[in-house]
Amino acid sequence: EIVMTQSPATLSVSPGDTATLSCRASQSVSSNLAWYQQKPGQAPRLLIYGASTRATGVPARFSGSGSGTEFTLTISRLQSEDFAVYYCQQYNNWPLTFGQGTKVEIK
Amino acid sequence: QVQLVESGGGVVQPGRSLRLSCAASGFIFSSYGIHWVRQAPGKGLEWVAVIWYDGTEKYYADSVKGRFTISRDNSKSTLFLQMNSLRAEDTAVYYCARETYNSGWYVDYWGQGTLVTVSS
Numbered sequence: 001e002i003v004m005t006q007s008p009a010t011l012s013v014s015p016g017d018t019a020t021l022s023c024r025a026s027q028s029v030s031s032n033l034a035w036y037q038q039k040p041g042q043a044p045r046l047l048i049y050g051a052s053t054r055a056t057g058v059p060a061r062f063s064g065s066g067s068g069t070e071f072t073l074t075i076s077r078l079q080s081e082d083f084a085v086y087y088c089q090q091y092n093n094w095p096l097t098f099g100q101g102t103k104v105e106i107k
Numbered sequence: 108q109v110q111l112v113e114s115g116g117g118v119v120q121p122g123r124s125l126r127l128s129c130a131a132s133g134f135i136f137s138s139y140g141i142h143w144v145r146q147a148p149g150k151g152l153e154w155v156a157v158i159w160y161d162g163t164e165k166y167y168a169d170s171v172k173g174r175f176t177i178s179r180d181n182s183k184s185t186l187f188l189q190m191n192s193l194r195a196e197d198t199a200v201y202y203c204a205r206e207t208y209n210s211g212w213y214v215d216y217w218g219q220g221t222l223v224t225v226s227s
Contacts, residue, residue: 030211031210031211034213034214036152042219043217043218043220044202046213046214046215046216049209049213050209050210050211055215087151087152089152089213089214091211091212091213091214092211095154095166095168096142096154096157096214099151
């Protein structure tokens with residue numbers, strides 16, 4: 001099973017600033033990496049697939065990068081609605097595995 | 108628009124069974140693989156199972172293999188999860204989620220989830 005490790009666990013950021021979230025895979029997942037956003041009491045929402053492609057309707061301030069084992073989600077010009085938990089997930093191998101999540105909170 | 112609506116959750120005693128359903132609309136259900144993913148209270152996401160678009164292939168997480176069965180009825184655009192021999196650690200919100208393909212199979216839409224509580 002591929003282990004996905006996200007860092008940091010919690011990120012305190014001021015509105016308008018940039019947040020950089022990291023995700024590391026225990027072995028290569030190529031570019032088969034997705035990022036999801038989850039707000040309290042809501043289902044996850046797809047943000048990024050293929051490591052760097054924004055899903056339909058996702059604002060351009062969200063960007064993903066990386067391949068192999070190291071991935072980054074960058075959120076520029078943070079807005080109030082961006083404060084949430086973010087999960088990375090690999091879909092290169094069974095079973096699908098998720099990182100433990102990074103909580104982006106208001107500083 | 109794509110909609111996935113789970114139902115069937117509730118409180119159940121350890122060792123008992125429960126069957127979850129996921130009603131789909133807004134897309135051609137029979138053309139898509141569907142997953143179950145769960146989230147224990149205050150915890151992260153855990154993949155549970157997947158079924159191919161035509162039901163011919165099914166895969167399970169080790170934690171539920173032999174106890175849970177995923178199935179679908181394409182004529183009714185509905186997905187099921189039969190959960191037997193339930194344990195306290197199965198307590199979670201269960202989401203159904205559609206997968207799609209673009210250089211790889213990934214989950215794009217999620218339902219709102221149904222809560223399963225296993226407790227005596």
